[in-house]
Amino acid sequence: MSLNLWLDIAFMTxxxxxxxxAWNFLAGYAGQFSLGHAAFLGIGAYTSSLLxxxxxxxxxxxxxxxxxxxxxxxxxxxxxxxRTRGPFFTLMxxxxxxxxxxxxxxxxxxxxxxxxxxxxxxxxxxxxxxxxKWPYVALAALYAALVIGLCVWARRTKLGYSLLSVxxxxxxxxxxxxxxxxxxxxxxAISAACAAVGGSLLAQYTLFIDPDSTMxxxxxxxxxxxxxxxGLGNAFGPLLGAAVVxxxxxxLRGAFGGGLAGLHGFIYGVxxxxxxxxxxxxxxxxxxxx
Amino acid sequence: MIEARDISKRYGGLAVxxxxxxxxxxGGILGLIGPNGAGKSTLFNVLTGFVRPDAGRVSFDGRDxxxxxxxSRNRLGIARTFQIVKPFLRLTVLENAMVxxxxxxxxxxxxxxxxxxxxxxxGLQGRQADPAHxxxxxxxxxxxxxxxxxxxxxxxxxxxxxxxxxxTEMEQMxxxxxxxxxxxxxxxxxxxxxxxxxxLADDLVVLAQGRVLAHGKPAEVLRDPRVVDAYLGEPLDxxx
Numbered sequence: 001m002s003l004n005l006w007l008d009i010a011f012m013t014x015x016x017x018x019x020x021x022a023w024n025f026l027a028g029y030a031g032q033f034s035l036g037h038a039a040f041l042g043i044g045a046y047t048s049s050l051l052x053x054x055x056x057x058x059x060x061x062x063x064x065x066x067x068x069x070x071x072x073x074x075x076x077x078x079x080x081x082x083r084t085r086g087p088f089f090t091l092m093x094x095x096x097x098x099x100x101x102x103x104x105x106x107x108x109x110x111x112x113x114x115x116x117x118x119x120x121x122x123x124x125x126x127x128x129x130x131x132x133k134w135p136y137v138a139l140a141a142l143y144a145a146l147v148i149g150l151c152v153w154a155r156r157t158k159l160g161y162s163l164l165s166v167x168x169x170x171x172x173x174x175x176x177x178x179x180x181x182x183x184x185x186x187x188x189a190i191s192a193a194c195a196a197v198g199g200s201l202l203a204q205y206t207l208f209i210d211p212d213s214t215m216x217x218x219x220x221x222x223x224x225x226x227x228x229x230x231g232l233g234n235a236f237g238p239l240l241g242a243a244v245v246x247x248x249x250x251x252l253r254g255a256f257g258g259g260l261a262g263l264h265g266f267i268y269g270v271x272x273x274x275x276x277x278x279x280x281x282x283x284x285x286x287x288x289x290x
Numbered sequence: 291m292i293e294a295r296d297i298s299k300r301y302g303g304l305a306v307x308x309x310x311x312x313x314x315x316x317g318g319i320l321g322l323i324g325p326n327g328a329g330k331s332t333l334f335n336v337l338t339g340f341v342r343p344d345a346g347r348v349s350f351d352g353r354d355x356x357x358x359x360x361x362s363r364n365r366l367g368i369a370r371t372f373q374i375v376k377p378f379l380r381l382t383v384l385e386n387a388m389v390x391x392x393x394x395x396x397x398x399x400x401x402x403x404x405x406x407x408x409x410x411x412x413g414l415q416g417r418q419a420d421p422a423h424x425x426x427x428x429x430x431x432x433x434x435x436x437x438x439x440x441x442x443x444x445x446x447x448x449x450x451x452x453x454x455x456x457x458t459e460m461e462q463m464x465x466x467x468x469x470x471x472x473x474x475x476x477x478x479x480x481x482x483x484x485x486x487x488x489x490l491a492d493d494l495v496v497l498a499q500g501r502v503l504a505h506g507k508p509a510e511v512l513r514d515p516r517v518v519d520a521y522l523g524e525p526l527d528x529x530x
Contacts, residue, residue: 091405158401168378175338175372176441177393204476290481 005254007133012248013064014140015201016226020238021147022194023223028233029151029160031167032085033257035220036077036093037195042215045203046104048116052127060127063200069194073100074192081261084196085170094220101215116210119203122219133269136205143201144239151235154190160251164185195223229275231282240283244275291316291476292337292368292445293338297346299332306332308500314445318392319467320479321491321508323484325521328497330480331373334449337368337478339363350445356374364393369443373450373480377422383409384418384434399442408440409433412466420451428459435466446470447478452486464489488512496521 027033028053047066049069051057081092104111111117120227130136134191154160165173166180174180203209222245223238230241256264277284292314299307307329314320317400324330335341337348337361348356350366358366369390378386387408392400409415412432425433431451438446448467452460464486471477481487487494487508494511496503498520504511511517518524 156398158396158398161385161389161392161401164381164385165378168380169376171340171360172372172376172378172437173389174360174372175340175364176390176437177361178389179359179361 004133007137009247009250010137011062011133011140011205011251013242014137014144015205016222016246017239017242018140018144018147018201019195019198020223020226020230020242021144021235022191022198024149024227024235024238025151025154025194026187026191026234027224027227028237029155029163029167030184032184032188033090033224034093034191035090035187035224036095036097037192037223038215039097040074040192040195041095041199041202041219042100042104042209042211043070043192044075044199045209045214046117047113047196048200049203049209051108052121053117053119058126059204060126061202063197064194064201070196071189071193075185075189078188078256088121094217097215097217097220101211104211104215107259111211114211116208116213119207120161129207136201140201143197147197148235148239150190150194153237159183159186215227223270227282229272229282231284234284235283236287237282237284240287244283245272248272291351292478293349294333294337295347295349297336297343297348298335299329299336299341299343306500307336308449310346310497310502311383312337312502314476314478315493316476317471317472317474318492319479319490321487321494322480322497323482323487323494323521324460324503325499327499329500330497331449332431333497334370334447334478334480338368338447339516345472350504360490364441364443367442367444368378369438369441369445371431371438371449371451371505373453375427375434377433379421381422382418382506383414383422383425383433386422386442387436390437393441404440404442405436410435411439411469412436413462427454427497431455431459431463432466435470443475445476447476447480449480450482451479452481452483460486484512 023034023037044066046060047069048059051062051065052059053091077096081089084092121127121129123129124203141169162178162183166183170180201212226241226245227238230239231237249270252264252268256267294312295311297307297310310333311465322330336343339358347354350368355363357528378389382403387405388401391404391410394404395401409418412435414429414432414436417429422433435451451463455463467477467490491508494508496511496517497503503520504514504517
């Protein structure tokens with residue numbers, strides 16, 4: 001197999017490690033399972049791409065803008081979902097992501113609708129577009145490291161203790177002075193901002209986005225799948241999960257994708273089931289004592 | 291310190307509390323007793339902010355706190371335990387107490403220090419690194435107390451901390467709660483176990499069917515025929 005294919009897999013693995021780590025911040029720490037993170041990927045991808053193609057604003061700033069917008073939208077979502085917890089919160093995130101996807105198709109003037117946005121610019125550092133794949137892999141590695149680093153750091157701060165206490169028992173947390181409602185808003189906003197950066201990076205890599213490629217429901221499932229395979233609530237779980245799930249999917253598609261239709265998907269599914277049965281606490285368990 | 295006035299709370303057609311008044315004076319231990327369904331837990335939840343009363347007013351140091359959230363009340367200096375313990379099961383003993391410590395500070399080292407002191411006070415310093423789910427019920431009750439103490443409360447509301455404890459554990463808990471009073475905390479205890487109540491309480495309030503039936507010194511209250519009738523069933527020798 002060619003080097004380019006391996007670099008492609010490395011890039012995808014690292015970006016998805018970062019996105020899953022962002023998801024894990026909300027699900028693993030705060031106990032809120034989102035199945036709507038595709039919306040934040042989409043907000044990040046569209047914000048940086050549109051600012052680049054329409055306003056010639058460098059993605060280095062556009063990515064931050066996308067993260068900021070995603071955080072604001074997520075805070076609003078968390079505030080509106082009020083005290084919904086567990087499955088009710090999850091349902092709200094699914095509905096929310098669907099609304100964002102439909103809006104992105106509806107406002108054609110802004111987003112080009114389902115035609116999507118093509119980034120046609122020469123390779124340049126300021127445009128965050130590169131000829132080879134190595135810079136992208138480096139960028140993705142930096143992204144994953146930053147998000148995972150944020151999780152490791154936050155776990156040791158007051159924010160981390162507050163989130164974990166709310167996850168474990170909300171009433172007890174509140175009786176000890178933890179503002180559970182505010183904590184959930186903060187966690188959702190941070191998680192969304194980090195995920196949006198991943199969405200922007202994916203857009204800069206493929207140089208083409210449309211509602212389906214950035215906001216389909218499968219993209220909301222992916223970070224949950226990766227994190228649960230790797231180890232929910234552990235800062236390094238998403239990295240391990242991505243290292244298993246992403247190459248597995250890509251390699252199977254490469255090996256079986258041309259043959260019997262759906263065979264690679266079948267093997268992929270069976271492989272994931274086997275992994276989850278063998279390691280219900282995630283791959284991270286292999287590296288932990290006890 | 292804490293004062294509740296004219297508290298009423300209905301759930302559907304059922305009046306759980308009717309015009310209940312309660313005054314907790316600084317220092318000392320107030321015992322709250324009454325038969326099952328008397329409204330003790332609801333009154334506790336009203337005082338700590340988990341239930342909003344339909345009518346009436348709760349004040350703390352003269353300030354109206356009727357509409358304050360539980361977390362805001364904790365930051366003012368009110369802490370509580372739960373009748374059914376609510377530990378953070380997947381956190382360690384130290385981490386459990388640190389959540390309480392963070393109520394007063396944002397610095398990790400300071401929160402850890404507060405947590406260690408609180409754990410030492412309840413005698414759990416040897417279990418710091420153990421996950422909370424490995425603790426016995428007696429230890430979980432003490433952990434819950436330590437978590438409260440770590441928030442630096444001025445008033446501590448204890449909801450049946452003796453429940454489910456064996457005799458030795460109960461004696462330890464009585465000493466512990468008495469020790470907290472001696473450290474200047476004001477304490478309210480809801481309790482079914484009369485030995486514990488008579489050993490601890492400086493004042494007693496008896497609740498029955500959502501109303502205050504009697505209040506005063508334990509020795510007098512427990513001899514009150516209405517209290518005997520509604521709650522004790524027969525005169526309590528220990529109180530005489």
